[in-house]
Amino acid sequence: MGTSSQENSLEGRETLLALDGYSLMFRAYFAMPPMQGPSGPSNALFGFFRMLTSAVQQFHPRYLAVALDHPSATFRDDLFADYKGGRASTPEELRFQLEAVRGLLSSLCIPTVERSGYEADDVIATLARLASTAGVTTEIVTGDRDILQLIADPLVRVHLTRRGVSDLETMDEQAVVDKYGVTAQQYCDFAVLRGDKSDNLPGVRGIGPKTAAELISRFGGIDGILSALSTLPPRQRAALEEAANELPLYRQLAELDRNVPLDIALAELDPPTAIDVAGAEKLFVNSFGLRTVFASLRTIFGDSSAKTPESPGQADGSTGMTGTRRVNSWDELHAIEHRIVSVAAHFEGERGRGAPDRIGFGTPDVDQATNIWITSPSGLAPVRDEIDGISWAGIGLKEIVRSLALNCAMTVTPSELVDLGVLAYVLDASERRSDLAEIANLLGLSWLGTGGDGLFDHEELGIELAAVPALLERMLTRVREEGVERLAIEIEVPLVKVLAKMEVTGVRIDTAVLEEIGATLASEAHATLDGIHAYTDPGFNPNSPKQLGAVLFDQLGLPTGKRTKTGYSTDARVLESLRDQHPLVGLVLKFRELDKLRSTFYEGLRAEVASDGRIHATFNQTVARTGRISSEHPNLQNIPVRSEEGRQFRRVFVAAPGSLLVAADYSQIELRILAHLSQDERLIEALSGTGDVHSLVAASVYGIDPSEVSYEQRSVAKMVAYGLSYGMESYGLATRLGVSNQEAEAILASFFSAYPGLVRYRDSVISQARDRGYTTTLLGRRRYLPELASPNRAIRQGAERQAMNAPTQGLAADIFKMALVALDSELSRTNARLVLQVHDEVVVEAPEPEADSVARTVQEVLANVYPLAVPLVVNVGIGADWAQARA
Known part of the structure; x- marks a missing residue:
């Protein structure tokens, strides 16, 4: 670590903060849990910008640069065809974010530096040289230890990522000596002798870090070692003689180039003092859901608006208290x-x-x-x-x-x-x-x-x-x-x-039923845990990723997937892919589901029951960018419906004595809106009849009679139909169906061939949104998408998916909100009252004698609230509890 004398010698100096962009992105991707924003995965972006924010706050740099690897081949590839050949291919989720980070940095006006033929390390080495020449200190943040060779007290320090994205290890000259036994200037030779798997440099057979450090300390470096081979023990001499012809090449690969032709002056690396907050916020928050990250960035870099805002009170800028x-x-x-x-x-x-x-x-x-x-x-x-x-x-x-x-x-x-x-x-x-x-x-x-x-x-x-x-x-x-x-x-x-x-x-809760469900879940979870312990140690905790990874991959030898900072990944996707490999996996998945149902839904609902026996949830109409209503205390939108164990929670929501619940929901509303917006004749025809919609769609896609459609074909058609309303493309479809991208592309091509109006609509929506900067629903709801003009392909494609999604989802939200307003007006003439809203479903509590007539009213209002080219189909049910009404 830096000494106090060194700290004192830095006082009054200007500082360059240089970040190794892609190195930090890789570190963040594997350190952070999976995160998903509106445009796609965002965990690497989240972690990277957290590191950037922290570094800026710590160092208060006069100059700032994020060095990026240019996509072209480097001089090292020309020297050594297998350079970095041992690295695994970049995961698609990370590749997407590596492309997106350029646009996000650009929106913040943060300088990025790259050069064809060179790596980001070389760029940083050159920037550090320029800064040192000008008497400017350089603070480097990276996960790549090759950069340790640049350290030079008191002007250049390196801060290595250590754990996660928040812990940095500060390295000065003494820290390098203490940790590796060599000086910073000797670190390049040390890495060559030891080897570097990430760069596919083999090192010298039989020479590990300790021996490499001892040899370098004794002879000064590789040249000195090769000159003194005769003095070495036979085994070391033989290994070094074997590698002698390759060592100069490996050193050339490992040594950073400090003279990259950057065509940029230090003075051009000013950190942004003001940014276009509105534009950057739409990119960070709307595209990637990085609200907290952007709040921190905004605090640091401020607002570029040159306009002096007018006061809402008097023109003299008072608070409005005068008068x-x-x-x-x-x-x-x-x-x-x-x-x-x-x-x-x-x-x-x-x-x-x-x-x-x-x-x-x-x-x-x-x-x-x-x-x-x-x-x-x-x-x-x-x-x-x-x-x-x-x-x-x-x-x-x-x-x-x-x-x-x-x-x-x-x-x-x-x-x-x-x-x-x-x-x-x-x-x-x-x-x-x-x-x-x-x-x-x-x-x-x-x-x-x-x-x-x-x-x-x-x-x-x-x-x-x-x-x-x-x-x-x-x-x-x-x-x-x-x-x-x-x-x-x-x-x-x-x-x-x-x-x-x-x-x-509010909505009435049967607490006896809730307690019964809680007890059943606890019993089933206990029985499932016993089944798990039949294969494992009784002390094994299936909720511990570390313990589960050790059991599945080390003890049972199942195929491993992505690794995290603490070991193997055991998230739901990994476990689902292993379900058929061993019975233990299915038991773990079941236990996790039961445990989540009990902790999240049983405990969550139980905590929200008021003294009147009802839950009075909060409904938010200004949260979702699509216009949808959300809820909290509790989040009713998350009431599970996919599993039998989850669906039983609907039994908890009951009518008051002498009343019944009327539940109504829209059937396939997004698909019907898509048919209306696209005016595709075949899709309108399929949705205007009485047959099974998804079988009719599958028949059109596969060119067969509806009676010949298989269960798998219908499932695929249903997946595509719903996915299109969300702007889903081949990658998303491939993930959901578990097929290759090529197969998914072929399925989409068949779908669009059967319904060409959807293609025309998709293209026209994106084109209009690009021209206007926003999409709009038929009722005028706007979704601003400045990312459509981004030069970054990943960001632009994410915005195109949102452009396809917004008019459909937005109109569905508009229609449902219109229906709630109209339904409230109609119910005011009765003794019935609205008690719940969940997704496209509404629940009304009605006195038992009025239930049938209220059900007819609900169905009529929802079905006729907004005219479409196809009917709005509404499913209605009546029951003593929500589950019965949905049966």
């Missing part, structure tokens, strides 16, 4: 007639999951001053009827309504809930905006949400209430200008109130 006055009652607040009030609440804990300690209302008077009334929730009781009859505006309004009902025993039903966060989501779904500062930023306005005039006991509430009217006016103007008024005003805004009612109602 406000505190009033002491609702009557004072309502001294002037108005249609809408601004509403804000303060929560000590998680918003909407407990009682607010203060709630405030505001209204502008005719002179545009703002009257503000702040009270405790109990202070609303005398005016609850008046609050019910007026529209609310603000952000997080659903959570306020929910908390008043569930935590303050005060059910309020405003005529409208005009949520600024929802309107912002309609304009740009790439980011969830949860406070007014973020809303102001979207509108290009400054937010000076501090200070005030001391009028209010909760100053932040006063600031919010005063700002809402101006923000709402500007937001509605933007909505009209961008042509999404129908989507916002007729669908998303009314849905806030629908979801609030559904959360307040």
